[in-house]
Amino acid sequence: MSRPREFDVDRVLHQSMEVFWNQGFKATSYEDLTRTTGVKKQSLYCVFKDKRSLFLKALALYREQVIAKLKEIEALDSSPGDKLDALRYSLLDDETGCQGCLIVNASLEFGTDDEQVTREAELMVEEVQLVLEKIISSGQKQQLISNRYTSIELASYLNNTILGVRVMEKSGSSREQIETVLRTSFGMIMS
Structure with missing residues (x-):
């Protein structure tokens, strides 16, 4: 008869995600994970198989959280311009900015060497793109957002800006530099 699980899997996954986020995959040891979660190595292995599996689950959790925030903004009862402003402010007010x-971070660490990490990155880009497209398309119909480019092209542009800003954050760019990039990029698509 197997022993019952003695820890909250969701809590441990969130805590592990934070460790990977701060340190990266390669620099994170199982000792780092067990110290942070308070769960023994063997118990982690039983649930998550290995460090890589835990990391992939953490990436998926992170992606789901980001997309949920974007969908909350997209669902706001406000104009497309206000939704884009809310998104821009959320990027600036993100308490995890320096991370x-x-x-x-995982894409930069692994490059294209790991198909599953690459797939998580592709899913993130696709899902962010879809939410941005909805907001932009709605704004174009209301003539609030430029029709010079398609909603797909503008969503791709803003998505790339967001990714670039995340690299700027990680590399220590100032809030003012990041704010300038966001304000300029978001402003350029408005009518």
Whole structure:
């Protein structure tokens, strides 16, 4: 008869995500994970198989959280311009700014060497793109956002800006530099 699980899997996954986010995959040891979570190595292995599996689950959790925040902004009862402003402010007010984006960090750490990490990054880009497209398309219909480019092109542009800002955060750029990039990029798509 197996022993019952003695820890909250969701809590441990969130805590592990934070460790990976701060340190990266390669620099994170199982000792770092067990110290942070308070869960023994064997118990972690039983639930998450290995460090890589835990990391992939952490990436998926991070992606889900980011997309949920974006969808909350997209669902606001406000104009497309106000939604884009809310998104821009959320990027500036993000308390985790100096950490950058976990998925961008992982992409920079792994390059294209790991298919599953690359797939998580691709999913993130696709899902962010879809939310941005909805907001932009709505703004174009209301003539609040430029029709010079398609909603797909503008969403891709803003998505790239967001990714670039996350790299800037991780590399220590000032809030003022980041704010300038965001204000300029978001402003350029408005009518």
